[in-house]
Amino acid sequence: MEHLLEKQLMKGNEAIGEAAVIAGCRYYFGYPITPQSELIEYMARRLPAVGGTFLQAESEIAAINMVYGAAGAGARVMTSSSSPGVSLKQEGISYIAAGELPCVIVNIMRGGPGLGGIQPGQADYFQATKGGGHGDYHCIVVAPSSVQEMTDLTIHAFNLADQYRNPVMILGDGALGQMIEPVTFLDIPQFTADKSWATTGMGERNKPNSINTLYLEPETLEQVNTKLQHKYQVIEQQEVRWETSYTDDADLILVAYGITSRIATSAVEMARAAGHKVGLFRPITLWPFPKQALADIVAKASAVLTVELSAGQMVEDVNLAIKCSKPVYFHGRTGGMMMSSRDIYEKIVDILVAGRGE
Structure with a gap:
């Protein structure tokens, strides 16, 4: 072009x-x-x-x-x-x-x-x-x-x-x-x-x-x-659009959109550097939501973490897309506050540790 x-x-x-x-x-x-x-x-x-x-x-x-x-x-x-x-x-x-x-x-x-x-x-x-x-x-x-x-x-x-x-x-x-x-x-x-x-x-x-x-x-x-x-x-x-990172072998899939997906990307890279199998799914179209694409990716994972600057709204579409087949965790900030990549990384570790029963 x-x-x-x-x-x-x-x-x-x-x-x-x-x-x-x-x-x-x-x-x-x-x-x-x-x-x-x-x-x-x-x-x-x-x-x-x-x-x-x-x-x-x-x-x-x-x-x-x-x-x-x-x-x-x-x-x-x-x-x-x-x-x-x-x-x-x-x-x-x-x-x-x-x-x-x-x-x-x-x-x-x-x-x-x-x-x-x-x-x-x-x-x-x-x-x-x-x-x-x-x-x-x-x-x-x-x-x-x-x-x-x-x-x-x-x-x-x-x-x-x-x-x-x-x-x-x-x-x-x-x-x-x-x-x-x-x-x-x-x-x-x-x-x-x-x-x-x-x-x-x-x-x-x-x-x-x-x-x-x-x-x-x-x-x-x-x-x-x-x-x-x-x-x-x-x-x-x-007209469904989405983007993925590190999802081929991921046990935990993060779902985030917009500015939050960039923060989540850094958290995923931190987790990968520490040896954790974590990936990111980024919906680009929020309606229509990429339901089937997310369901296919999550089918190979153990859990999902949705990250939003809200009290948890996209969580509903994530649960609907995967038909509640896997645990869906949430991490968010409200009121104009922004989470850091470190915040998300610590949430990732908490989920993975809990999943191993440690």
Whole structure:
């Protein structure tokens, strides 16, 4: 692939913005909130320079409904926020999913609940992967673990959104958003989507397009839900992503995503250096969750350790994936606190010692 730009140092939030522009995003609607404010600032500078439209809305609720309008007109559009701001967007996200409209939503998570703090967190996992708003719907959810992956997955997110006519959420955190790392923007081809459904005027059609999510006849609404569920099944079959390290002979499998997976990687390397057979499974898509891939790997292991910056939310998906066939342990921090690789390593040793009955 040809490089669009030479490798350069960029903050994660800004790298997402540049990747969105490269992906063809020309509309951004949002509202400032720490720790993602650099993203909205970047889009305010960058979009006008490429003929795009940036608008700071009066609220998160207004912003997501502006996204609804631009997506309905067939535009590549993005919004971003952090935890409590994304909570305010949930009704609009449900409408967007019901209307089968493509868009990208960025959540740079912070500690919660409530207003919480401005330090990194991962406690929005349930909100992102279990719907968040009302009704039976899903966002596709991708979880980068580096600034480079933030750029690559942003471009991929716009392609997925158009391909499946579905909202895609990039689930990052305050550490990744603020982190500065070298990035290279790659020439990832844009998915060419048929947008004959878009509300762009009559043209040569006999009647205008319309987008509706209200169905008073229950039979009709059930048909809409059946169609959505079929689409989600296709996504689960086609769009699962994950990464593994040291899992071929591992007795203990760590499961971690995002920034936590990087800390866990260091802990796994410490354990390997000490002679412990430990591996790492990193889900890149949180929905759809790579259930079968994890089940296959854990089948050869004795136990699982899930590591999160939360009170333990991904633990549920791990247990469901392996059908509770092996013990699943948990190590987490909350409130914006970060664990260290040493913390995780000590947990690994405790589990292995307990497993040997020492």
